[in-house]
Amino acid sequence: MTHDKTSLPAILGGTPALSIGHERSNKWPDLTHDDEEAVLQVMRDGNISTHNVIRELEKSYADFTGRSYALAHNNGTSALLAAFHSIGLQPGDEVLVPSATFWASVLPMLWVGAVPVFCESDKERLGIDPVDVEKKITAKTRAIVVVHLWGLPSKMTELFTIAERYNLKIIEDASHVHGASWRGRPCGSLGDISVFSLQGDKLAPAGEGGIFLCNKYEYYEKAVCLGDITRVIELETPSRRFAATSFGIKTRIAPLSAAIGCNQLRRLKEHNETRNKNLTYLSKKLEKLGFHTFLPPDHIQRVYFEYLIRYDETKHPLSIEMLTAALTKEGCQVAAPRYPLLHQQPIFTEGVFKSVLRLPPGEQVPSYEDVSLPFTEAANKSLLKLPSFPGPDNGILDQYAHAFEKVMNYSNEIAERGKDT
Numbered sequence: 001m002t003h004d005k006t007s008l009p010a011i012l013g014g015t016p017a018l019s020i021g022h023e024r025s026n027k028w029p030d031l032t033h034d035d036e037e038a039v040l041q042v043m044r045d046g047n048i049s050t051h052n053v054i055r056e057l058e059k060s061y062a063d064f065t066g067r068s069y070a071l072a073h074n075n076g077t078s079a080l081l082a083a084f085h086s087i088g089l090q091p092g093d094e095v096l097v098p099s100a101t102f103w104a105s106v107l108p109m110l111w112v113g114a115v116p117v118f119c120e121s122d123k124e125r126l127g128i129d130p131v132d133v134e135k136k137i138t139a140k141t142r143a144i145v146v147v148h149l150w151g152l153p154s155k156m157t158e159l160f161t162i163a164e165r166y167n168l169k170i171i172e173d174a175s176h177v178h179g180a181s182w183r184g185r186p187c188g189s190l191g192d193i194s195v196f197s198l199q200g201d202k203l204a205p206a207g208e209g210g211i212f213l214c215n216k217y218e219y220y221e222k223a224v225c226l227g228d229i230t231r232v233i234e235l236e237t238p239s240r241r242f243a244a245t246s247f248g249i250k251t252r253i254a255p256l257s258a259a260i261g262c263n264q265l266r267r268l269k270e271h272n273e274t275r276n277k278n279l280t281y282l283s284k285k286l287e288k289l290g291f292h293t294f295l296p297p298d299h300i301q302r303v304y305f306e307y308l309i310r311y312d313e314t315k316h317p318l319s320i321e322m323l324t325a326a327l328t329k330e331g332c333q334v335a336a337p338r339y340p341l342l343h344q345q346p347i348f349t350e351g352v353f354k355s356v357l358r359l360p361p362g363e364q365v366p367s368y369e370d371v372s373l374p375f376t377e378a379a380n381k382s383l384l385k386l387p388s389f390p391g392p393d394n395g396i397l398d399q400y401a402h403a404f405e406k407v408m409n410y411s412n413e414i415a416e417r418g419k420d421t
């Protein structure tokens with residue numbers, strides 16, 4: 001092997017592969033003059049609390065997903081709370097949830113008294129594992145939370161079968177998958193209730209925002225009563241009598257955010273195309289080097305909220321920590337996935353959740369101290385997060401591929417060196 005400076009990994013004294021900065025290719029969100037204009041229009045109109053742009057946002061999401069009802073929220077977390085409330089969960093009811101997700105997919109359910117039961121993640125799609133779901137069903141199970149993690153739709157065929165067999169509701173957290181689809185059906189249309197977060201990092205960001213979607217009027221009605229006081233008067237049912245009070249919280253989106261949300265949804269297709277083009281290109285190169293990049297099967301149209309790849313350290317000389325260190329020396333931005341597993345968090349392991357989850361006398365309070373999800377725990381450690389490259393490829397993708405190639409070519413030497421340090 002020739003040891004010229006450009007083929008030698010930076011960690012062994014070579015020239016770092018990255019000479020192009022990340023600013024251009026990794027800038028997100030992509031806010032333009034149109035977003036500014038949309039916000040200014042709301043300000044000029046003067047109604048910065050209940051402006052019609054909120055209804056416009058709801059209609060856009062209902063059309064986009066083919067749902068009958070959409071209710072915009074101030075964030076995804078409150079839309080998820082509304083979802084848990086609206087399906088009628090009662091204190092002590094169990095809900096099957098993934099541990100590998102953002103906390104908001106799960107924790108709001110504590111406020112309606114529902115008990116999360118943590119399940120393993122599926123190896124191929126990273127969502128909740130249908131096999132483990134079925135094992136954990138009890139007489140108290142009422143629902144499954146399905147999160148399409150990082151942009152990859154979950155195993156819906158199996159999950160739908162289980163939901164039907166055991167009469168369980170599906171809450172679909174579609175916060176990572178704006179624009180993805182499963183067997184031609186858009187994500188956001190796959191749950192009894194589906195939720196999108198529109199937080200600033202998301203694929204169609206609004207700054208802060210969330211969308212609650214369903215086909216049943218009953219669910220919509222409950223969500224309105226919970227958090228949207230100005231809409232209660234519009235309800236066609238006896239629930240109108242709550243128009244003076246609602247149910248005690250207020251979760252309406254701000255119109256300034258809704259204006260951005262409408263504009264960003266219009267640009268979603270274009271934005272997703274750029275990410276998909278960039279990351280499919282890079283993935284094909286990394287697959288050849290032995291990384292698993294979660295390229296989807298034909299019946300799935302995936303998107304890339306974030307770009308995660310899997311490295312099986314049992315098949316290579318370098319540990320994942322050494323690989324990360326070597327790639328960092330090349331100038332790459334690589335890190336462990338940013339969500340710590342929920343079942344290992346102190347709110348559960350130290351029993352603090354009990355201060356929120358007030359179960360009626362006689363209900364057994366769950367204990368999370370001994371929860372173990374061996375597959376998820378191991379699999380989470382094998383994931384690496386790279387930039388999601390939402391911007392134009394200015395040559396940086398080839399530099400990433402080169403960095404990975406160098407490090408993998410010299411993995412024995414890097415591992416040897418690691419032993420000495």
Ligand SMILES: Cc1ncc(COP(=O)(O)O)c(C=O)c1O
Nearest residue numbers: 075076077102104105175197199
């Ligand atoms: C999977 C998932 N669910 C829910 C949320 C909560 O959304 P929000 O931040 O809008 O409350 C987020 C992220 O922010 C998320 O990533």
